[in-house]
Amino acid sequence: MSLDWIYYAISWILLRWQSLWSSLGMDGKFLGTNWSWVLAIVFLVVTVRVILFPVFVKQIKSQRAMQALQPKVKALQEKHKGDRETLQKEMMELYKTEKANPLMGCLPMFLQIPVFLGLFHTLRRLNPANTQTTLYGWTTEQFNDATHASLFNAPLASKFGSTAQELAALGANSTTVKVVAGILVLVMMATTYATSRQMILKTGWAEDPQQKMIQRLMLYGIPLSLLVSGSLFPIGVIIYWVTNNGFTLAQQQWVLRKFPPPQMAGKKGSGSSAKPAMSGPAKKSGDAPKNPVQPGRTGGLFGRNKAQAEPEPPVADTKKLAPRPGAKPVNPKKGARPASKPKG
Template sequence: MSLDWIYFAISWILLRWHALWDMIGIPDDAVLGTNWSWVLAIVFLVVTVRVILFPVFVKQIKSQRAMQALQPKVKALQEKHKGDRETLQKEMMELYKTEKANPLMGCLPMFLQIPVFLGLFHVLRRLNPDNQLTTLYGWTAEQFKDATHATLFTAPIASKFGSSAAELAALEANSTTVKIIAGLLVLIMMATTYATSRQMILKTGWAEDPQQKMIQRLMLYGIPLSLLVSGALFPIGVIIYWVTNNLFTLAQQQWVLRKFPPPPMAGGKAGSSARPAAGAKAGSNASKNPVQPGRSGGLFGRKAQPEPEKPVVDTKALAPRPGAKPVNPKKGTRPANKPKG
């Protein structure tokens, strides 16, 4: 299947934003070693994609809420089918189907952005002075030439950490500068990728479902670590896209989590368990000291006064000592002997 339609779409959005910044008056000439019109075109490519995918992001949040609400049932199934993994998976899939919850919905926005990432990767990889197909995917020869020489702090956006000496020579780039800029961007990309996953997990909690928990661990640790190796193959322009996308995700998640906070059970075990305990204690005290109608005005809005507690009698203190003669309380005291006379 041809992916040309993706390359045309990415190129069209990129070129429209570049034309807008050029019309506003942002120069193509490098300022601080940076061609800001092209860098901003990549940044606002992210904005365009995220606005289009915003409804999908909302569905992702709703799906995560549904998964959180099912955690008690999932835990019950795990206890019931402990040791029988096949039956457990079957029962959980049936539960998800009945409750209309999709465990994979949490990864859907990321999967939908993969074609955009691949499209931008392909478009920027073509930016080479030796490339003769300058008008492919709707570009003009002048736009292709300008983008080929576009830089971020003197490092071409088409270069990468792992660029060969021949590629850097064709782009007229300094190897040390490219490695420093690309290396710093890869580290920022890893840190922001980790931060986006950690932000969501801290707010929603770890999943009880082993499959969901495995996905959470993969997104939290696996993906950022994989970028340490694969990031060397990404053009600087692609890393700019990735970092901007992560920052956009952090802001979007913060807004959504504040507007639609997760249920208490997902926010933290300590807070959710403390409230029922207090309620149970209050309920037990209420059962011991019920409010009597007509006493202390409890039915008329005033606070009901608890009944005075009866003094506790120490039965051990009243018990006779070992060896002492029993005392008969019915006989009373013995009269004193009268003098003879």
């Protein structure tokens, strides 16, 4: 299957934006950078992301649906433990019944792959020795202008792993290209990691082992793979990737703030119901409350807080109860007897 339609579409968007910025006076070079071409790549990202925004919303809804199904998925895993075939069948039936699609979470990324490949192919053609200058709707003037376009004196068509012959054809300095491309590759890795980490921190790790493996791959595997593959990308493609990551970070932050994900079941317990009503040591089960309120009584300032308690006896005067001088002491074990009066 020919991919020419992708190359034509990407070239058309890129050239329209470049013409717009050139008409606004950005067709020259400043700080070793042709900003009309750099901004054309940046706004190519904006155009694609605006087109894919409805798909991104569906991705968020699918992730919410998958998150809500985690308790049921875990129950199926426990029920069919050791029977992978039955488990897969039951899970597919569950996804069908609940209208959830596990692949929807990766759909926006898959849809951007053709755009990435189209831009990669288009920028790789930018070589002064290339005689096919009018392919995909380009004019010879546009092709020659793009061939010499650069970012801080590093041609957009050059890459970290460019050979000496390729750099000579572009009229580029090897050190300059490696420094600019190397910094961009590191930024590309960092922003790729940040986009995956942002989503996982907000939604939590999946309970399903397959989903969790995909999350780990997105978080660690892809950024590390860019350390090698990034050296093969033209600088213009890396600009596209970094811009796309920045757009994703902002878009995810907006969506997660506007539509916060539901709290995971395993993370509950921080609410008011999980906290004791009163601080202090726990009461024993056999301990009776100090001030139980009886029916018909009211507490507070205008009621009797100790209505159920017996009235406290008055304090006895020890001087009045003391025996008189010369009286015999009373034995408390033998009943109460009146004290005898002294003779005489």
